[in-house]
Amino acid sequence: MINSTHIASAFDRDLEAIQAMIMKMGGMVEEAIENATEALTEGDTELAASTRLADKEIDALEEKVNEEAARVIALRQPIATDLRTVLTIFRIAAALERVGDYAKNIAKRTEIIYDLSPIEGATLSLKRMSRAVQIMLKDVLDAYIQRDADLALDVRARDAEVDQMYNALFREFLTHMMEDPRNITACMHLHFMAKNIERMGDLVTGISEQVIYLVTGEMPDEDRKKADYTSTARGGVVS
Amino acid sequence: MINSTHIASAFDRDLEAIQAMIMKMGGMVEEAIENATEALTEGDTELAASTRLADKEIDALEEKVNEEAARVIALRQPIATDLRTVLTIFRIAAALERVGDYAKNIAKRTEIIYDLSPIEGATLSLKRMSRAVQIMLKDVLDAYIQRDADLALDVRARDAEVDQMYNALFREFLTHMMEDPRNITACMHLHFMAKNIERMGDLVTGISEQVIYLVTGEMPDEDRKKADYTSTARGGVVS
Numbered sequence: 463m464i465n466s467t468h469i470a471s472a473f474d475r476d477l478e479a480i481q482a483m484i485m486k487m488g489g490m491v492e493e494a495i496e497n498a499t500e501a502l503t504e505g506d507t508e509l510a511a512s513t514r515l516a517d518k519e520i521d522a523l524e525e526k527v528n529e530e531a532a533r534v535i536a537l538r539q540p541i542a543t544d545l546r547t548v549l550t551i552f553r554i555a556a557a558l559e560r561v562g563d564y565a566k567n568i569a570k571r572t573e574i575i576y577d578l579s580p581i582e583g584a585t586l587s588l589k590r591m592s593r594a595v596q597i598m599l600k601d602v603l604d605a606y607i608q609r610d611a612d613l614a615l616d617v618r619a620r621d622a623e624v625d626q627m628y629n630a631l632f633r634e635f636l637t638h639m640m641e642d643p644r645n646i647t648a649c650m651h652l653h654f655m656a657k658n659i660e661r662m663g664d665l666v667t668g669i670s671e672q673v674i675y676l677v678t679g680e681m682p683d684e685d686r687k688k689a690d691y692t693s694t695a696r697g698g699v700v701s
Numbered sequence: 702m703i704n705s706t707h708i709a710s711a712f713d714r715d716l717e718a719i720q721a722m723i724m725k726m727g728g729m730v731e732e733a734i735e736n737a738t739e740a741l742t743e744g745d746t747e748l749a750a751s752t753r754l755a756d757k758e759i760d761a762l763e764e765k766v767n768e769e770a771a772r773v774i775a776l777r778q779p780i781a782t783d784l785r786t787v788l789t790i791f792r793i794a795a796a797l798e799r800v801g802d803y804a805k806n807i808a809k810r811t812e813i814i815y816d817l818s819p820i821e822g823a824t825l826s827l828k829r830m831s832r833a834v835q836i837m838l839k840d841v842l843d844a845y846i847q848r849d850a851d852l853a854l855d856v857r858a859r860d861a862e863v864d865q866m867y868n869a870l871f872r873e874f875l876t877h878m879m880e881d882p883r884n885i886t887a888c889m890h891l892h893f894m895a896k897n898i899e900r901m902g903d904l905v906t907g908i909s910e911q912v913i914y915l916v917t918g919e920m921p922d923e924d925r926k927k928a929d930y931t932s933t934a935r936g937g938v939v940s
Binding site: 528532535536539540541545549552556636639640643646647650653654657 | 767771774775778779780784788791795875878879882885886889892893896
C-alpha cells in the first residue's frame with residue numbers, strides 16, 4: 463500500500479464522520495416513515511404537514527454528505543477499496559433521500575384524502591407494510607455501520623414480504639373500486655401510497671446490496687425473487 | 702490555480718470522454734422512451750420485450766460512467782469547480798438511468814395490457830406526453846454538451862406542460878373507471894404509465910437544473926410552478 467498509517471487513519475476518521483451523517487440521515491428517514499404512517503392512520507393532517515416540511519432537512523443533509531464525500535476524495539485521494547467505500551456513500555445517501563421523498567408524498571396524499579370516505583382496513587394494511595419497511599431500514603443501517611453482510615442479506619430477503627403485501631393491497635383496491643365507484647378516488651391515492659411503500663422497500667433493498675458489496679466485494683446474485691407481480695401480471699383480478 | 706496547463710488539459714480530455722458516454726447513454730434512453738411508446742401505441746409486445754431487455758445496457762453504461770468519474774477524481778484530484786463538474790456527472794447518469802427504468806416499466810405494462818379492452822384515446826394522449834418528454838431529454842442533452850443555460854431553463858419550463866397533460870389524463874382515467882368497472886384494471890396500468898412519463902419529466906427537469914448549476918454556479922429558484930396537482934388536489938373529480 464502506498465498510504466502510510468498516518469494517511470490511512472486520517473481517511474478513516476473522515477469516513478467515520480460521514481458515516482455518522484448517514485446514520486443521522488437514516489434516523490430522520492425512519493422518523494419520516496413513522497410520522498407519515500401515523501398521520502395517515504390517525505387522519506392527523508398537522509403531522510402530515512410537518513412530515514412534509516421535515517423532508518427539506520433530509521435533502522439538505524444529503525447535500526452535506528455529498529459535499530463531505532467529495533471533499534474526502536479530493537483531500538485523501540483514496541484508491542481501490544477505499545474509493546469504492548466513499549462512492550457507496552453517494553449511493554446510500556441518494557437512496558435514503560428518495561425514501562424520504564416517498565414518505566413526503568404519502569404525507570401529501572394524507573392531507574388530501576383525510577375526509578374522503580374511508581376504505582375499510584386499508585390504512586391498517588398500509589401501516590403493517592410501512593412498519594415492515596421501517597424495520598428493514600433500521601436493520602440495514604445497523605448492517606452498514608457494523609459491516610454485517612448476513613444482516614444485509616436478511617433485509618434483502620424480507621423485501622419479498624413487502625412486495626406480497628403490496629400485491630394483496632393492489633387486488634383489494636381493485637375490488638373496492640369495482641364494488642363502488644365512489645371509492646375510486648380514495649383508492650387511487652391509497653394505491654399510490656402502497657406503491658410508494660413498495661418502492662421504499664426496493665430502495666432499502668438497494669442499500670442492503672451496497673452493504674453486501676462493501677463487505678464481500680461482490681454484488682449479490684439476482685436470485686431475489688421480485689414478488690411485485692402487478693406490473694407483470696394483472697393483479698389476480700383479470701387473470 | 703494549482704493545476705498546471707498540462708494537468709488541466711488531461712482533466713479536460715478525461716471529462717470529454719465521460720461526457721461522450723453520457724451522451725451515448727442519453728441517446729439510448731431517448732430510444733427507450735420512443736420504443737416503449739411505440740410498443741404501447743402499436744400493441745407491439747415484441748418491441749416491448751426488446752425495450753425491456755435493452756435497459757440492462759443502460760444500467761451497465763451508468764456503472765461505467767460512475768467508475769470512470771471515480772477514476773478521474775482519484776487520478777486528477779480536481780478541486781472546486783472541476784470537482785463539481787465531475788460530481789454532476791454522477792447525478793446526470795443516475796437521472797438517465799432512472800428515466801430508462803421508467804421506460805422499461807412502461808414496456809412491462811404494455812406486455813400485460815395489450816389484449817385488455819382499449820381505452821379510447823388513452824394511448825394517443827400518452828404518446829403525446831411521452832413525445833414531449835423525449836424532446837425535453839434531447840434538448841437537455843444539447844444544453845449539457847453546449848453548456849447552454851438558456852436552453853436548460855427552457856426545458857425546465859416545459860415540464861409544466863407535461864404535468865398538465867398528466868393531470869388531464871388522471872381525470873380522464875377516473876372518468877373511464879367510474880363509467881365502467883371493466884375499465885378499471887386497464888386504467889390502473891395506463892395511469893401508472895402516465896405517472897411514469899410525468900416522473901421522467903421531473904428527472905429531465907432535474908438534469909436541466911444540474912446544467913444551469915454547472916453554467917451559472919447557482920441552482921435556479923424554486924419558482925417553477927409544480928403543475929401536478931393530483932397529489933395535492935383531487936384531480937378535479939371530487940373537488
